[in-house]
Amino acid sequence: MLVIHHRLDAQPHWDEELHLTHEARSKSRLRCFSANGEDVGLFLERGQPPLRDGDFLRAEDGRIVRIVAHPEALLHVTCESSFELTRAAYHLGNRHVALQLGDGWLRLLDDYVLKGMLDQLGAITCVIEAPFQPEHGAYGGGHHHSHAGEAEFSYAPRLHQFGVRV
Numbered sequence: 001m002l003v004i005h006h007r008l009d010a011q012p013h014w015d016e017e018l019h020l021t022h023e024a025r026s027k028s029r030l031r032c033f034s035a036n037g038e039d040v041g042l043f044l045e046r047g048q049p050p051l052r053d054g055d056f057l058r059a060e061d062g063r064i065v066r067i068v069a070h071p072e073a074l075l076h077v078t079c080e081s082s083f084e085l086t087r088a089a090y091h092l093g094n095r096h097v098a099l100q101l102g103d104g105w106l107r108l109l110d111d112y113v114l115k116g117m118l119d120q121l122g123a124i125t126c127v128i129e130a131p132f133q134p135e136h137g138a139y140g141g142g143h144h145h146s147h148a149g150e151a152e153f154s155y156a157p158r159l160h161q162f163g164v165r166v
Helices: 082-094 112-120
Strands: 002-008 016-020 029-033 039-043 056-059 064-069 072-078 100-102 105-109 124-130
Touching: 002 064, 016 029, 072 082, 072 112, 082 105, 082 112, 112 124
Parallel strands: 002 039, 016 064
Antiparallel strands: 002 056, 029 039, 056 064, 072 105, 072 124, 100 105
């Protein structure tokens, strides 16, 4: 088994590739298979951002492993105007949907319920197969609602400190 514990900066060459979906790239503990069929165990530090297409890892045996974002079924969303696209992004964000942003488009994992909502909003949707690279989040730690005091994530929760003047 190829055992991996460490992330690396960009490397000029690599020995192996892992083709992973967005969900798999978001896990710090994972059993999967390399592009060559070798059994792989990922044991990465918890609390880190998801792996991205083109990231590099180092295995215990010294091999360099490159991450490849595996294509998946995505809804590709466009709109007639920037206001409508912003409105669609707002409603998706309000549902905590992971979004990939582009110039004039949004992408999300294919979901018939969300497609129905987008259709009602007047968005134009089509299903495509592509790697999914959603935004990681404004505070760099994924989904949070002011977990003040946590070592990995701490910002002043001013909106939730009622009666405190800042």
